[in-house]
Amino acid sequence: MEPLLSVRNLTKRFGGLVAVNQVSMDVHPGEVVGLVGDNGAGKSTLIKMISGVYQPNEGEIYFDGKLAHIANPSQARDMGIETIYQDLALAGNLDMSANIFLGRERKKRYLGGLIRVLDEKFMLQEAQKLLQSLDVHIPSATAKIDYLSGGQRQAVAIARALYWEARLMIMDEPTNNLGVIEQAKVLDLIRRLRDQGVPVIVISHTIRDIFAVSDRIVVLHRGRKVADKRTQDTSTEEIIQYIMGARDDYHRN
Amino acid sequence: MFKKLLLVTVVLALAIPLAIPVTAQDDKPKIGFLPGVVDPFYQVMELGINQAVKDFGLEVVTQFPESWNVTVQTPILETYIARGDLDYIIIAPVDKEQMIAPLEKALEAGIKIITVDTFLGDGDYENGLVTFPISYIGSDNVEGGRIAARALVEALGGKGKVFVENTNPGVSSVEGRAVGFQEVIAQYPEMEFVGMEYCLDDATIAAEQVSAVLQREPELAGIFGVNVFSAQGAGNAVKAAGLQGAVQIVSYDATKDAMENLRNDVVTMVLAQKPYDMGYLAVAFAMADWRGVTSLPKRVTTGFAILTKENMDDPEYARFIYQVP
Amino acid sequence: MVSEAQAPSLPATSKRRTTGQQAILLGSKIWSWLFLLMLVFYFSWQGTGFFSLRNSQNILVAIVPIVLMGLGQTFVIIAGGIDLSVGWLMGLSSVISALVIREEYNAGVAPWLAIIQGLLAGVGVALAAGLINGVIVAKLRVPPFIVTLGVSFVARGIGFLLAKGNIIAGQPQLARDLGNESLLYYVRGEGGGWYFLKKPDVTGAQLRMMDRVFTWPVVITFIVVLVAIFILHKTQFGRHTYAIGGNREAALRAGVPVDRHVILLYMMSAGTAGLAGVMHAWRFSGGAADAGDALLMMSIAAVVIGGVSLFGGQGRVIGTVIGALILAVLQTGLIMINVKTFYQYVIVGIIVILAVLMDQARDLIVGRAEAAA
Ligand SMILES: Nc1ncnc2c1ncn2[C@@H]1O[C@H](COP(=O)(O)OP(=O)(O)OP(=O)(O)O)[C@@H](O)[C@H]1O
Ligand SMILES: [Mg+2]
Numbered sequence: 026m027e028p029l030l031s032v033r034n035l036t037k038r039f040g041g042l043v044a045v046n047q048v049s050m051d052v053h054p055g056e057v058v059g060l061v062g063d064n065g066a067g068k069s070t071l072i073k074m075i076s077g078v079y080q081p082n083e084g085e086i087y088f089d090g091k092l093a094h095i096a097n098p099s100q101a102r103d104m105g106i107e108t109i110y111q112d113l114a115l116a117g118n119l120d121m122s123a124n125i126f127l128g129r130e131r132k133k134r135y136l137g138g139l140i141r142v143l144d145e146k147f148m149l150q151e152a153q154k155l156l157q158s159l160d161v162h163i164p165s166a167t168a169k170i171d172y173l174s175g176g177q178r179q180a181v182a183i184a185r186a187l188y189w190e191a192r193l194m195i196m197d198e199p200t201n202n203l204g205v206i207e208q209a210k211v212l213d214l215i216r217r218l219r220d221q222g223v224p225v226i227v228i229s230h231t232i233r234d235i236f237a238v239s240d241r242i243v244v245l246h247r248g249r250k251v252a253d254k255r256t257q258d259t260s261t262e263e264i265i266q267y268i269m270g271a272r273d274d275y276h277r278n
Numbered sequence: 279m280f281k282k283l284l285l286v287t288v289v290l291a292l293a294i295p296l297a298i299p300v301t302a303q304d305d306k307p308k309i310g311f312l313p314g315v316v317d318p319f320y321q322v323m324e325l326g327i328n329q330a331v332k333d334f335g336l337e338v339v340t341q342f343p344e345s346w347n348v349t350v351q352t353p354i355l356e357t358y359i360a361r362g363d364l365d366y367i368i369i370a371p372v373d374k375e376q377m378i379a380p381l382e383k384a385l386e387a388g389i390k391i392i393t394v395d396t397f398l399g400d401g402d403y404e405n406g407l408v409t410f411p412i413s414y415i416g417s418d419n420v421e422g423g424r425i426a427a428r429a430l431v432e433a434l435g436g437k438g439k440v441f442v443e444n445t446n447p448g449v450s451s452v453e454g455r456a457v458g459f460q461e462v463i464a465q466y467p468e469m470e471f472v473g474m475e476y477c478l479d480d481a482t483i484a485a486e487q488v489s490a491v492l493q494r495e496p497e498l499a500g501i502f503g504v505n506v507f508s509a510q511g512a513g514n515a516v517k518a519a520g521l522q523g524a525v526q527i528v529s530y531d532a533t534k535d536a537m538e539n540l541r542n543d544v545v546t547m548v549l550a551q552k553p554y555d556m557g558y559l560a561v562a563f564a565m566a567d568w569r570g571v572t573s574l575p576k577r578v579t580t581g582f583a584i585l586t587k588e589n590m591d592d593p594e595y596a597r598f599i600y601q602v603p
Numbered sequence: 604m605v606s607e608a609q610a611p612s613l614p615a616t617s618k619r620r621t622t623g624q625q626a627i628l629l630g631s632k633i634w635s636w637l638f639l640l641m642l643v644f645y646f647s648w649q650g651t652g653f654f655s656l657r658n659s660q661n662i663l664v665a666i667v668p669i670v671l672m673g674l675g676q677t678f679v680i681i682a683g684g685i686d687l688s689v690g691w692l693m694g695l696s697s698v699i700s701a702l703v704i705r706e707e708y709n710a711g712v713a714p715w716l717a718i719i720q721g722l723l724a725g726v727g728v729a730l731a732a733g734l735i736n737g738v739i740v741a742k743l744r745v746p747p748f749i750v751t752l753g754v755s756f757v758a759r760g761i762g763f764l765l766a767k768g769n770i771i772a773g774q775p776q777l778a779r780d781l782g783n784e785s786l787l788y789y790v791r792g793e794g795g796g797w798y799f800l801k802k803p804d805v806t807g808a809q810l811r812m813m814d815r816v817f818t819w820p821v822v823i824t825f826i827v828v829l830v831a832i833f834i835l836h837k838t839q840f841g842r843h844t845y846a847i848g849g850n851r852e853a854a855l856r857a858g859v860p861v862d863r864h865v866i867l868l869y870m871m872s873a874g875t876a877g878l879a880g881v882m883h884a885w886r887f888s889g890g891a892a893d894a895g896d897a898l899l900m901m902s903i904a905a906v907v908i909g910g911v912s913l914f915g916g917q918g919r920v921i922g923t924v925i926g927a928l929i930l931a932v933l934q935t936g937l938i939m940i941n942v943k944t945f946y947q948y949v950i951v952g953i954i955v956i957l958a959v960l961m962d963q964a965r966d967l968i969v970g971r972a973e974a975a976a
Contacts, residue, residue: 078856099858114856118849118916119842127846128858130839142837316945341944347897348887353665353931357938360658361651375772376887379783387657388811447763448770448891476768478893 027090028053029224030075030106030193035084037070044070046248047084052193052224057215059239059256060228063268066245068228069111072195075226076108077101088193099128105192109199111228113182117171121163122152124170125185155184160210175202183211194218194225200234212238232261246270307365307568309338309561310358310389312351314370314396314449315479316342317506318533318600319553323394325603326557327368334565339364346446346479348376355380359387366564368557370395374450378408385410392563394556396451403576412567415559417551418579419451423458423502425582426528429547430500433526436466438499441491442474443484443508452504455530459502472498477508484511485518492519503529506536509548513539532585532599540587550598552580631965635908635925638954642932650939656789657814662935663821666927668693668895670824671879672902673909673923674831675872680906681835682868683848683915684747688736688755689876690899692729694892695762696880700725701771701890704778714775721778722881729877730870732758737866751869762892771890782885785815786822820882827875832920844868848915904951905930908958917962929954 028051037045045067052058060068073079075086077095086093088104095101101108115124126148132141153166161180163173170178179202186194196215200208215225215238229235235242236256244252244267252259252267252274266272311327313320324340331338339358343350351372358364367389371377378398381391391411399407401414430440440463445452456474463469472495477484484507492498492515501516503509509529513536516525522544529536532550539545563574583598590596647654672689679686704721708714732754739750765771788798790805791812805813817825835841843864846854855861876895884890909926911918933947 076856097858098856099860102858108856110856112852114850114853116846116849116853116916118845123842123846124853124857127842127854130842132839141839143839143842339938339941341938344945344948345897347893348891349668349883349894350897352887353661353934354938354944356661356664357658357935360653360655360661360935361939362655362657363651373770373887373889373891375770375889376891379779379886379888383783386810386813388808446893447766447768448889474768476763478896 026053028087029089031087031090032071032075033085033087035071035074035081035086037067037074037079038082043248045074045081045245048245048248048250049084050243050250050253052226054224055219055222056241057219057225057227057239059235059242060226060245061230061232061235061242061264061268062245065247066268067248068245069197070248071245072108072197072226072228075101076106076195102128102189105190106195107186107189107191107193108195109182109186109197111197111201113178115170115178115182118169120167120169121156121173121181121184122148122166124181125152125155125188127185129189151188152184155188156180159184159187159214176204176207179203180207183214187214191218191223194223196225196227198228198230200229200231208234232264235264236261244268246273249273250275306334306336307564308363309336309564310361310364310367310369311338311340311557312354312358312367312369313340313342314351314372315346316344317479318602319395319506319531319551320370321602322600323370323553323557326554326559327561328557329554330558330561330565334561336561336565338561343372346372346449348373348380351377352380355384359384359389362387364389365568366390366392368392368394368560368564371398371450372396372446373448374398374401374453375448382410390564390567392560394560395551395553396449398450401450401577413560413563413574413576413578415556415563415578416451416580417582419454420458420461421579422530422549422551422582423455423460423504424462425458425584426455426502426530426547426549427459427462429528429584430502430526431462431466431469433528433546434469434499437468439470439472439495439497440500440502441472441488441495441498442502442504443488443512444474444476444504445479445508447476455502455504477511479505479507481507481510481514484508485514486511488512488515489518492516492521492525498525500526500528503527506531506533509533509539509545510535513544517544532583534599537585537590537599540585540590543587546586548585550583550585550595550600552583552598553600555580627964631910631961634961635910635922635929635958639925639929639932642929642936646932646936646939650936653936653939656816658935658939660785660814660816660818660821662928662931664818665931665935666924667820667824667882668879668898669902669905669927669930670924671827671875671882672872672895672898673905673927674827674920675868675875676902676906677831677909677911677918677920677923678835678844678868679747679872680911680913681848681915681918682844682865683851684740684865684868685903685913686736686751686869686872687748687899688732688751688758689872689902690895690897691755691758691762691892692732692873693876693880693883693895693898694890695732695758695765696725696729696877697884697890697894698762698766698771698880698892699728699890700881701774701884702765704775704884705771705773708775709773714777717775718778718781718885721884725881725884726874726877729873729880733870733873734866736873737869740869741862741865747869759892766890766892771884772888774884774888778885779888781819782882782887783815783818785818787816789814789816820886823878823882827878828920828924835920840864840867845916848917901930902927904955907955908951910958910962912962913959 030052033049034047035045036047062068074081077098077100131144131147133144134141163177200211218225239256241255341354367384393411393414395416397414403409403411442456460471463471475487501512503512512527527545528547529545530549532548536548540548583595585595676686700721703724704717707717707720736751736754739745740747788803790803843859883894905926906923909922937944937947
């Protein structure tokens with residue numbers, strides 16, 4: 026099967042620091058890829074290049090078999106790449122529906138589209154429906170995000186990514202801040218997406234979760250890819266060795 | 279909801295027309311005094327106003343604008359008009375053009391205008407651009423400029439570069455001073471006028487500007503500071519450069535600061551205006567007009583006292599120093 | 604509200620606020636309204652002629668430039684920026700529009716056409732300056748405080764240079780009428796009444812019984828306020844303004860064209876200041892480079908009193924209008940009761956600080972409980 030996403034030799038430097046170093050990887054439809062690595066390994070930087078936040082210094086991104094120049098996040102979203110960021114990227118002064126629809130607000134048109142007014146009612150209803158379907162409880166739909174708990178915010182970030190029928194879902198530590206039950210729900214969600222054919226890249230430090238949902242595991246170490254293995258062909262111990270830098274499948278002399 | 283209710287209340291409170299009849303027809307006029315800015319010159323003028331008001335048994339409302347600007351003076355003026363109880367406004371218009379329209383509204387509201395220190399239009403209330411004020415009472419500023427220039431010429435022996443530190447453009451009084459000054463300087467072939475800057479009535483800016491000019495014109499021999507702030511700034515800049523005596527300053531306005539500079543040889547001559555007279559006369563004019571006097575002169579110049587180091591302690595002259603309580 | 608019913612996981616206590624918290628929440632929302640009302644009542648009771656139609660109009664006229672500059676500023680500050688250039692841009696616009704009007708008028712162009720040309724030139728120059736502000740802030744990431752301060756100085760210099768250190772006078776009567784005449788007139792006393800759009804034919808002593816109600820600058824400002832309310836509170840543009848102020852990075856990742864948006868905000872801010880400058884030239888029959896000098900800080904005070912957070916992300920247009928009203932009511936009121944207007948600054952200073960404290964009190968004390976509101 027053709028990969029939906031294919032990145033080739035991506036490199037990202039911040040000044041003298043090489044955050045991501047010549048990383049290549051593929052993501053196929055209906056596949057969950059676990060992306061792991063120590064703090065600062067370059068996981069977030071890698072996915073931010075895919076979601077258009079950063080521009081790679083070197084390398085290419087192919088989406089749907091075609092070379093893609095993802096100049097900004099809104100291009101990525103237009104291509105169907107939805108991302109839940111590690112820092113959630115929510116506007117704390119806005120409520121949940123404003124955040125879910127941020128950048129893609131639903132508008133009512135008057136005078137042939139000359140005047141466009143936010144359709145607050147529609148957006149609020151959709152947001153409520155969505156959270157309900159995710160079984161998330163937020164006591165006030167119109168409270169600012171700042172006033173929500175960490176888990177509730179996480180839920181809003183997840184809901185936002187889900188609402189827009191993604192073709193590729195990227196989740197950077199989505200189970201952060203969540204209680205045990207909610208963590209299980211998120212893993213469930215990932216499986217549901219996969220069953221619908223939507224591939225997911227999931228980043229997590231909880232190796233158990235990665236083994237529970239992923240089909241393949243990619244390990245980064247100091248910006249380099251050191252392992253790319255089918256989940257069923259490896260073990261927790263082995264992955265931890267890769268993470269710590271004790272093993273390296275791609276070492277070049 | 280509550281907010282909406284409040285909004286409605288506020289709007290109503292601001293908009294309900296209340297036909298308050300104008301209660302002007304007492305037997306004594308009520309006066310509003312509106313100077314150009316808060317400074318010792320106008321504070322002395324206020325003393326004159328208050329004395330006259332007391333002598334005539336009148337009432338006066340006084341507000342000092344915090345800076346020299348039509349956007350500061352006009353709201354005060356309009357509030358004077360809206361009070362509905364004033365019969366005369368004694369004002370030093372901060373702009374000869376821009377204050378015309380606001381003052382015409384006062385006129386429309388039945389308030390008569392006397393301008394002090396500065397005038398409207400070209401200052402000719404007889405046949406000029408603006409004729410509605412009763413009178414202009416102030417210094418003959420062009421003449422004051424000439425006097426300042428002659429004093430500088432004399433101090434410099436008829437030779438040297440001179441500079442003018444001005445305040446704001448478009449103000450009749452200081453404009454006249456600069457005109458008179460340049461006119462006289464031009465008559466002396468060996469005197470050179472090297473320029474003019476505006477400090478916007480800010481002594482600090484004046485000092486900066488004069489410092490810069492001292493850099494640019496190392497041979498600068500004389501400076502004319504057209505008012506309190508310009509002279510103060512010029513004096514400070516010359517002192518800071520250690521050029522007392524080498525650069526002669528003549529200045530308008532006999533503030534304590536200016537006297538200090540005079541005593542220490544930073545300043546050669548100070549032209550004292552007579553703000554007290556202006557204030558007193560303005561009230562007297564208002565009273566006279568109220569009593570039906572119709573032959574008030576449209577223009578009154580109050581003259582100067584010329585203060586030097588030699589005469590400054592002579593009580594005959596010292597009384598013109600601006601003494602603010 | 605379905606979800607509320609199904610929220611067993613949340614501790615019940617967080618759903619209810621104490622009376623104290625409720626008072627603070629309400630207080631932080633309406634204190635400026637109450638304060639304004641209090642001032643109005645106090646001055647009406649104490650001041651000569653405060654509670655009159657004429658003075659109400661007087662107040663409205665006085666707030667025109669403060670509101671106009673405050674509106675643009677409201678948007679800019681909500682988006683996390685600040686625009687210190689509006690004061691001197693207002694002056695520059697007044698000079699340019701007065702210059703264009705004078706030159707065109709003297710060249711024989713019809714007054715109304717000259718005035719429109721002046722309007723376009725004045726506002727156009729301001730928009731160009733706003734574009735410069737915006738591009739440098741958004742693209743080059745220079746702190747707005749610095750950029751707008753720099754542009755402010757440039758505007759100040761150019762204004763004085765163009766006016767050759769003078770005032771640009773020589774305006775046609777029509778410009779003056781636009782600045783001073785009104786939509787409605789009210790003539791007090793016998794045979795008086797309301798006149799719509801037509802100046803009553805009164806002269807002499809009757810003139811003093813005539814009030815101009817809603818002068819044209821007030822009407823224009825009112826319309827601009829309505830448009831600003833609509834844009835900020837009803838449109839995507841407004842929503843994005845809040846989002847950028849709340850979390851610029853989040854807005855960017857959500858696909859908000861942040862740079863373009865920020866540039867537009869600075870253009871709006873400069874544009875409303877330019878409009879204020881043009882109307883200054885109408886009202887005072889002349890353009891002056893320093894027309895807005897005294898107004899910048901007033902407009903920022905109005906914005907802050909109105910509840911716009913200088914940290915960005917919060918505030919409403921109507922708050923700024925209320926803030927401006929408080930300033931004008933204070934000033935006129937103090938004159939009416941014959942207290943030196945310098946007290947105005949003391950009081951304004953205190954309420955500015957009070958406004959910020961109110962904001963923080965709400966966030967600190969009510970904070971999380973708001974989530975359950
Ligand atoms: N915008 C940036 N500017 C400079 N350095 C950056 C930037 N973003 C990331 N880095 C650096 O790049 C490296 C990789 O960071 P990245 O956030 O990708 O790590 P990560 O694998 O996601 O770590 P974590 O598990 O802690 O989230 C780190 O050394 C980080 O400090
Ligand atoms: Mg990370």
